[in-house]
Amino acid sequence: MLTIRAVQNIKRVRAATNADDFENYFENLRSSLHNIPPKNILNYDETNLADNPGSTKCIFKRKINPERVMNTTKGNISIMFAAVAHGTLLPTYTVYKAEHLWITWCVNGPKNARYNRSKSGWFDSAVFQDWFNSVIIPWADKLDGPKLIIGDNLSSHLNVDIVRKYEERNIRFTFLPPNSTHISQPLDVAFFGPLKRKWRQVLTQYKIDNPAETQINKANFPMLLKSVLEATQITNKANICPGFKVTGIVPFNPQRLLRKLPDYEEQNNYTIDTTLLDYLKANRTPNPVQKTSLDPEASLEAEQVTDALHSETRQKVTILSEVKFSPDNYAYTDLKKMYLQTLKDLIKTTTLYQIVKSFCTSSNLKEKSFQST
Structure with a gap:
């Protein structure tokens, strides 16, 4: 059946990803998943919510060029999400682009959410370590047996102190192949899409209600984030669990991911009943x-x-x-x-x-x- 789908733009290095790049990854993943239940498997990823609600479609007469008067900027706010394979979401961790962190930027937000700031507005090594100590360690201490964390291989996400705490709490770590998170990261594949669609709806209504504001007021961002998470709460499990499934993690099935690669030839052993x-x-x-x-x-x-x-x-x-x-x-x-x-x-x-x-x-x-x- 043919359908109309939106085309996603990706870089050439991502398009060049092939089956050989995933060979070592799935071998390591197979051994790391041994005797680990879904509740002990976690995927984390950093994303951003932009100050731009995007375009929308309306019906107009022909030869009309429609425009919508709405203030937008190129700014964005970074958030770290962490999801467990059985369908739960850990507290969010927001990073503002600022020199200082104000109290009004941290109230009226999601339950147990944490906030920080950096000069770049992204996660550096210090911010990542604080996220690990305040979000991951409490999650791991509540669980028995080995734990597995799956994430990208950014150098800012690892240091000696973090590795030592991994070993103390029996936490295993598996890096995703470079330039492959668009198909191998569970949060990227199934969770961020619905989340950002709901964010654009909430942001549009916010800008309609506050036409004088040229950009998002950071004091209002926690409230907006809470509205988005509450709106997607009923679909969290429905989006998180399929993300781990289609990436071949839970249940373990590399074929689910490898079929998406253009150079992959699936080895089918068909049996004919005589x-x-x-x-x-x-x-x-x-x-x-x-x-x-x-x-x-x-x-x-x-x-x-x-x-x-x-x-x-x-x-x-x-x-x-x-x-x-x-x-x-x-x-x-x-x-x-x-x-x-x-x-x-x-x-x-x-x-x-x-x-x-x-x-x-x-x-x-x-x-x-x-x-x-």
Whole structure:
């Protein structure tokens, strides 16, 4: 079935990702997932919410160039999300682009959310370590057994102190292949899309209600973020769990991801069930149109043909009540019904006269001789 889909622009280095890049990743992932339940598997990713609600579609008369008066900027606010494979979302961690952090920027937001700032507005090593200590460590301390964290391989996300805490709490870490997060990151694949669509709706309404503001007031951002998360709360599990599934993590199935790569050739071992072939061979009958060995001027009596046909020993027909192919073929047919229906149709349309006439015609007998018989 064909559908109209939006085209996503990706860099050439991302488009060049091939199956070989994922070979070591899935080998490491296979060993890391050993004896780890979904509630102990976590994926984290950093994203941003832009100060731009985007365009929308409306109906206008032809030759009209529609415009919408609304203040937008190129600014954005970074947020770290962490999702567990069984469908829960950990507290968010927001980073503002600022020298100082004001109290009004941190109130009226989502429950247990944390806030910080940096000069660039992105996560550096110090901010990432604070996120790890304040969000990941409390999550890991509540769980028994080994834990697995899946994330990108940015150098700012690792240091000696973090590695030491990983080892103390039996936390395993698996890096995603470079330039592949658009297909291998569970949050990227299934969660951020619905989240940002809802963000654009909330931001549009905010700008309509506050037309004088040229950009998002950071004091209002926690409230906007809370509205977005509350609106997507009912679909969190529905978006998080499929993200881990389509990336081949939970359940572990590399084929789910590798099928998306243009250079990947799936090795399919198809098995063919020979039940139907054996049935057809066992019930195959000889050609009913047989050639006679008569003299050129001899004739044939119809009763002789009838007696000859009934006296022949025919092969016993075994009717199978049902024949099923292998599960991969999804094929099924009831041969008993098909055989009986064919037999009924043959009886309705075929008479003894037609059988004998066909037999004699194929034997090059004259019509006159046949009619006299």
